[in-house]
Amino acid sequence: MAEYREIQGAAVQSLASNTGTIEGQIWYDTANNAFKLQSISTIGTFATAPSLPVARTGGPMFSVGSTQDAVLSAGANPAGPPPDYTTRTDVYDGTSWTAGNPITTAARNSVASGGASTAAAKMVGGFSGTTGGDNTVEDYDGTCFTAAPVMTKGTEGAAGFGTQTAMVVSAGGPISPAPQQTDEWNGVSWSTVNPTGRTAQTGASSGTLTAGLWSGGFKNYPGTIVITDSSSYDGTSWTANNAMNTAKGSQSPTTTGTPAASAVFGGNLRPGITNQTELYDGTSWSNTTTLPAARENGGGAGTQAACLISGGSAPSPTNTVLEWTGPGVAVTKTITTT
Amino acid sequence: MAHKTYQYCVAENWGKGFITHNDAVKLEFRSFPGNVWRVPAHNQDANRWVAGVNGSHKTLSEAQAIVDAEVTQAQADWDALPAEQKAPTAGFESITRPTDITLTE
Numbered sequence: 440m441a442e443y444r445e446i447q448g449a450a451v452q453s454l455a456s457n458t459g460t461i462e463g464q465i466w467y468d469t470a471n472n473a474f475k476l477q478s479i480s481t482i483g484t485f486a487t488a489p490s491l492p493v494a495r496t497g498g499p500m501f502s503v504g505s506t507q508d509a510v511l512s513a514g515a516n517p518a519g520p521p522p523d524y525t526t527r528t529d530v531y532d533g534t535s536w537t538a539g540n541p542i543t544t545a546a547r548n549s550v551a552s553g554g555a556s557t558a559a560a561k562m563v564g565g566f567s568g569t570t571g572g573d574n575t576v577e578d579y580d581g582t583c584f585t586a587a588p589v590m591t592k593g594t595e596g597a598a599g600f601g602t603q604t605a606m607v608v609s610a611g612g613p614i615s616p617a618p619q620q621t622d623e624w625n626g627v628s629w630s631t632v633n634p635t636g637r638t639a640q641t642g643a644s645s646g647t648l649t650a651g652l653w654s655g656g657f658k659n660y661p662g663t664i665v666i667t668d669s670s671s672y673d674g675t676s677w678t679a680n681n682a683m684n685t686a687k688g689s690q691s692p693t694t695t696g697t698p699a700a701s702a703v704f705g706g707n708l709r710p711g712i713t714n715q716t717e718l719y720d721g722t723s724w725s726n727t728t729t730l731p732a733a734r735e736n737g738g739g740a741g742t743q744a745a746c747l748i749s750g751g752s753a754p755s756p757t758n759t760v761l762e763w764t765g766p767g768v769a770v771t772k773t774i775t776t777t
Numbered sequence: 778m779a780h781k782t783y784q785y786c787v788a789e790n791w792g793k794g795f796i797t798h799n800d801a802v803k804l805e806f807r808s809f810p811g812n813v814w815r816v817p818a819h820n821q822d823a824n825r826w827v828a829g830v831n832g833s834h835k836t837l838s839e840a841q842a843i844v845d846a847e848v849t850q851a852q853a854d855w856d857a858l859p860a861e862q863k864a865p866t867a868g869f870e871s872i873t874r875p876t877d878i879t880l881t882e
Contacts, residue, residue: 484801489792754873
């Protein structure tokens with residue numbers, strides 16, 4: 440019988456970690472005393488992650504972070520309408536959640552800068568009891584929230600993407616008088632730029648100021664009309680994309696996703712909530728692995744390759760958290776004898 | 778005897794490691810109220826997972842009873858909410874009334 444050395448031209452290496460291994464390589468993991476295989480995921484999968492300290496929902500929830508292992512979750516409502524909205528924040532380090540410093544204004548349905556870092560995020564608008572939404576803006580420096588220059592209009596459930604110093608906020612509430620208004624933040628001030636060309640609230644958004652993606656939402660929030668529309672922003676103007684497969688709002692986005700690689704999880708179909716996952720590849724949307732249970736309004740942070748979905752409603756408020764690992768991602772498997 | 782497609786257990790989701798990505802590659806998981814989990818029947822990977830999470834096997838009727846009790850309570854909680862949270866109105870996001878869930882085997 441042929442041996443591994445004869446087939447591969449080298450013996451199985453003993454390594455302390457998967458650093459430097461390549462797809463298809465088998466090695467002996469000296470840290471865990473097991474044979475391992477470096478592989479590429481062919482389908483997206485959900486794994487469980489540590490639960491939020493308390494159940495929160497409403498939004499989708501404010502959540503930022505570029506990976507599964509560094510996520511900031513803030514605000515939303517644990518129980519009911521104002522004054523029950525919370526100023527609570529929690530920070531995830533890949534192992535556990537730790538309570539962070541509070542936001543200044545308790546609100547839900549705020550929009551987050553997609554920012555690649557939890558050390559520099561921006562939280563815009565939301566609903567704290569003012570019909571039509573707030574115009575408040577808060578900056579997060581990795582430790583504390585501080586007030587920043589306010590928006591030109593109040594907004595709730597807007598599309599938002601970018602960073603703390605270069606961000607776009609568009610549409611959202613109130614539905615009138617300027618439902619398609621788009622505003623850019625340049626690090627110093629807000630300015631109004633080209634409008635969206637469509638109206639919606641509480642959809643999913645991700646990306647950067649010059650490459651943003653916005654999908655779904657409620658056309659008559661908080662009414663009954665959910666939409667399949669999807670649009671991209673290039674820093675100057677909006678372009679309509681191919682539609683999602685299913686009309687929905689309140690889905691959880693991959694906030695750091697790009698117009699060429701994003702995903703949305705769950706959502707509200709009006710009526711009912713869904714466990715659907717849709718991926719966007721820059722051209723079209725496709726359905727893929729479903730969530731273990733239907734969920735809406737969860738916080739989504741990360742990319743199409745690695746995302747953390749925290750809290751939301753299922754349909755009651757939940758504190759459960761899921762890790763998403765997308766297709767085409769390097770994964771390490773343990774080789775067993777069974 | 779009818780062939781079972783699914784089996785049910787009750788297990789508490791403790792977070793990381795409860796369902797791993799390797800588990801999810803092999804098995805399709807569905808969760809229901811009351812910490813009820815559905816995995817494929819007649820499947821060694823599923824049996825190992827249930828054992829590994831210290832799950833308590835439930836028959837279809839036992840699992841259905843647990844889910845029914847949770848849904849009934851959630852529906853009662855929803856019914857007790859203020860009106861503005863039940864129906865979409867300006868400024869308030871409605872909370873969906875939990876619907877009945879029918880498990881299948």
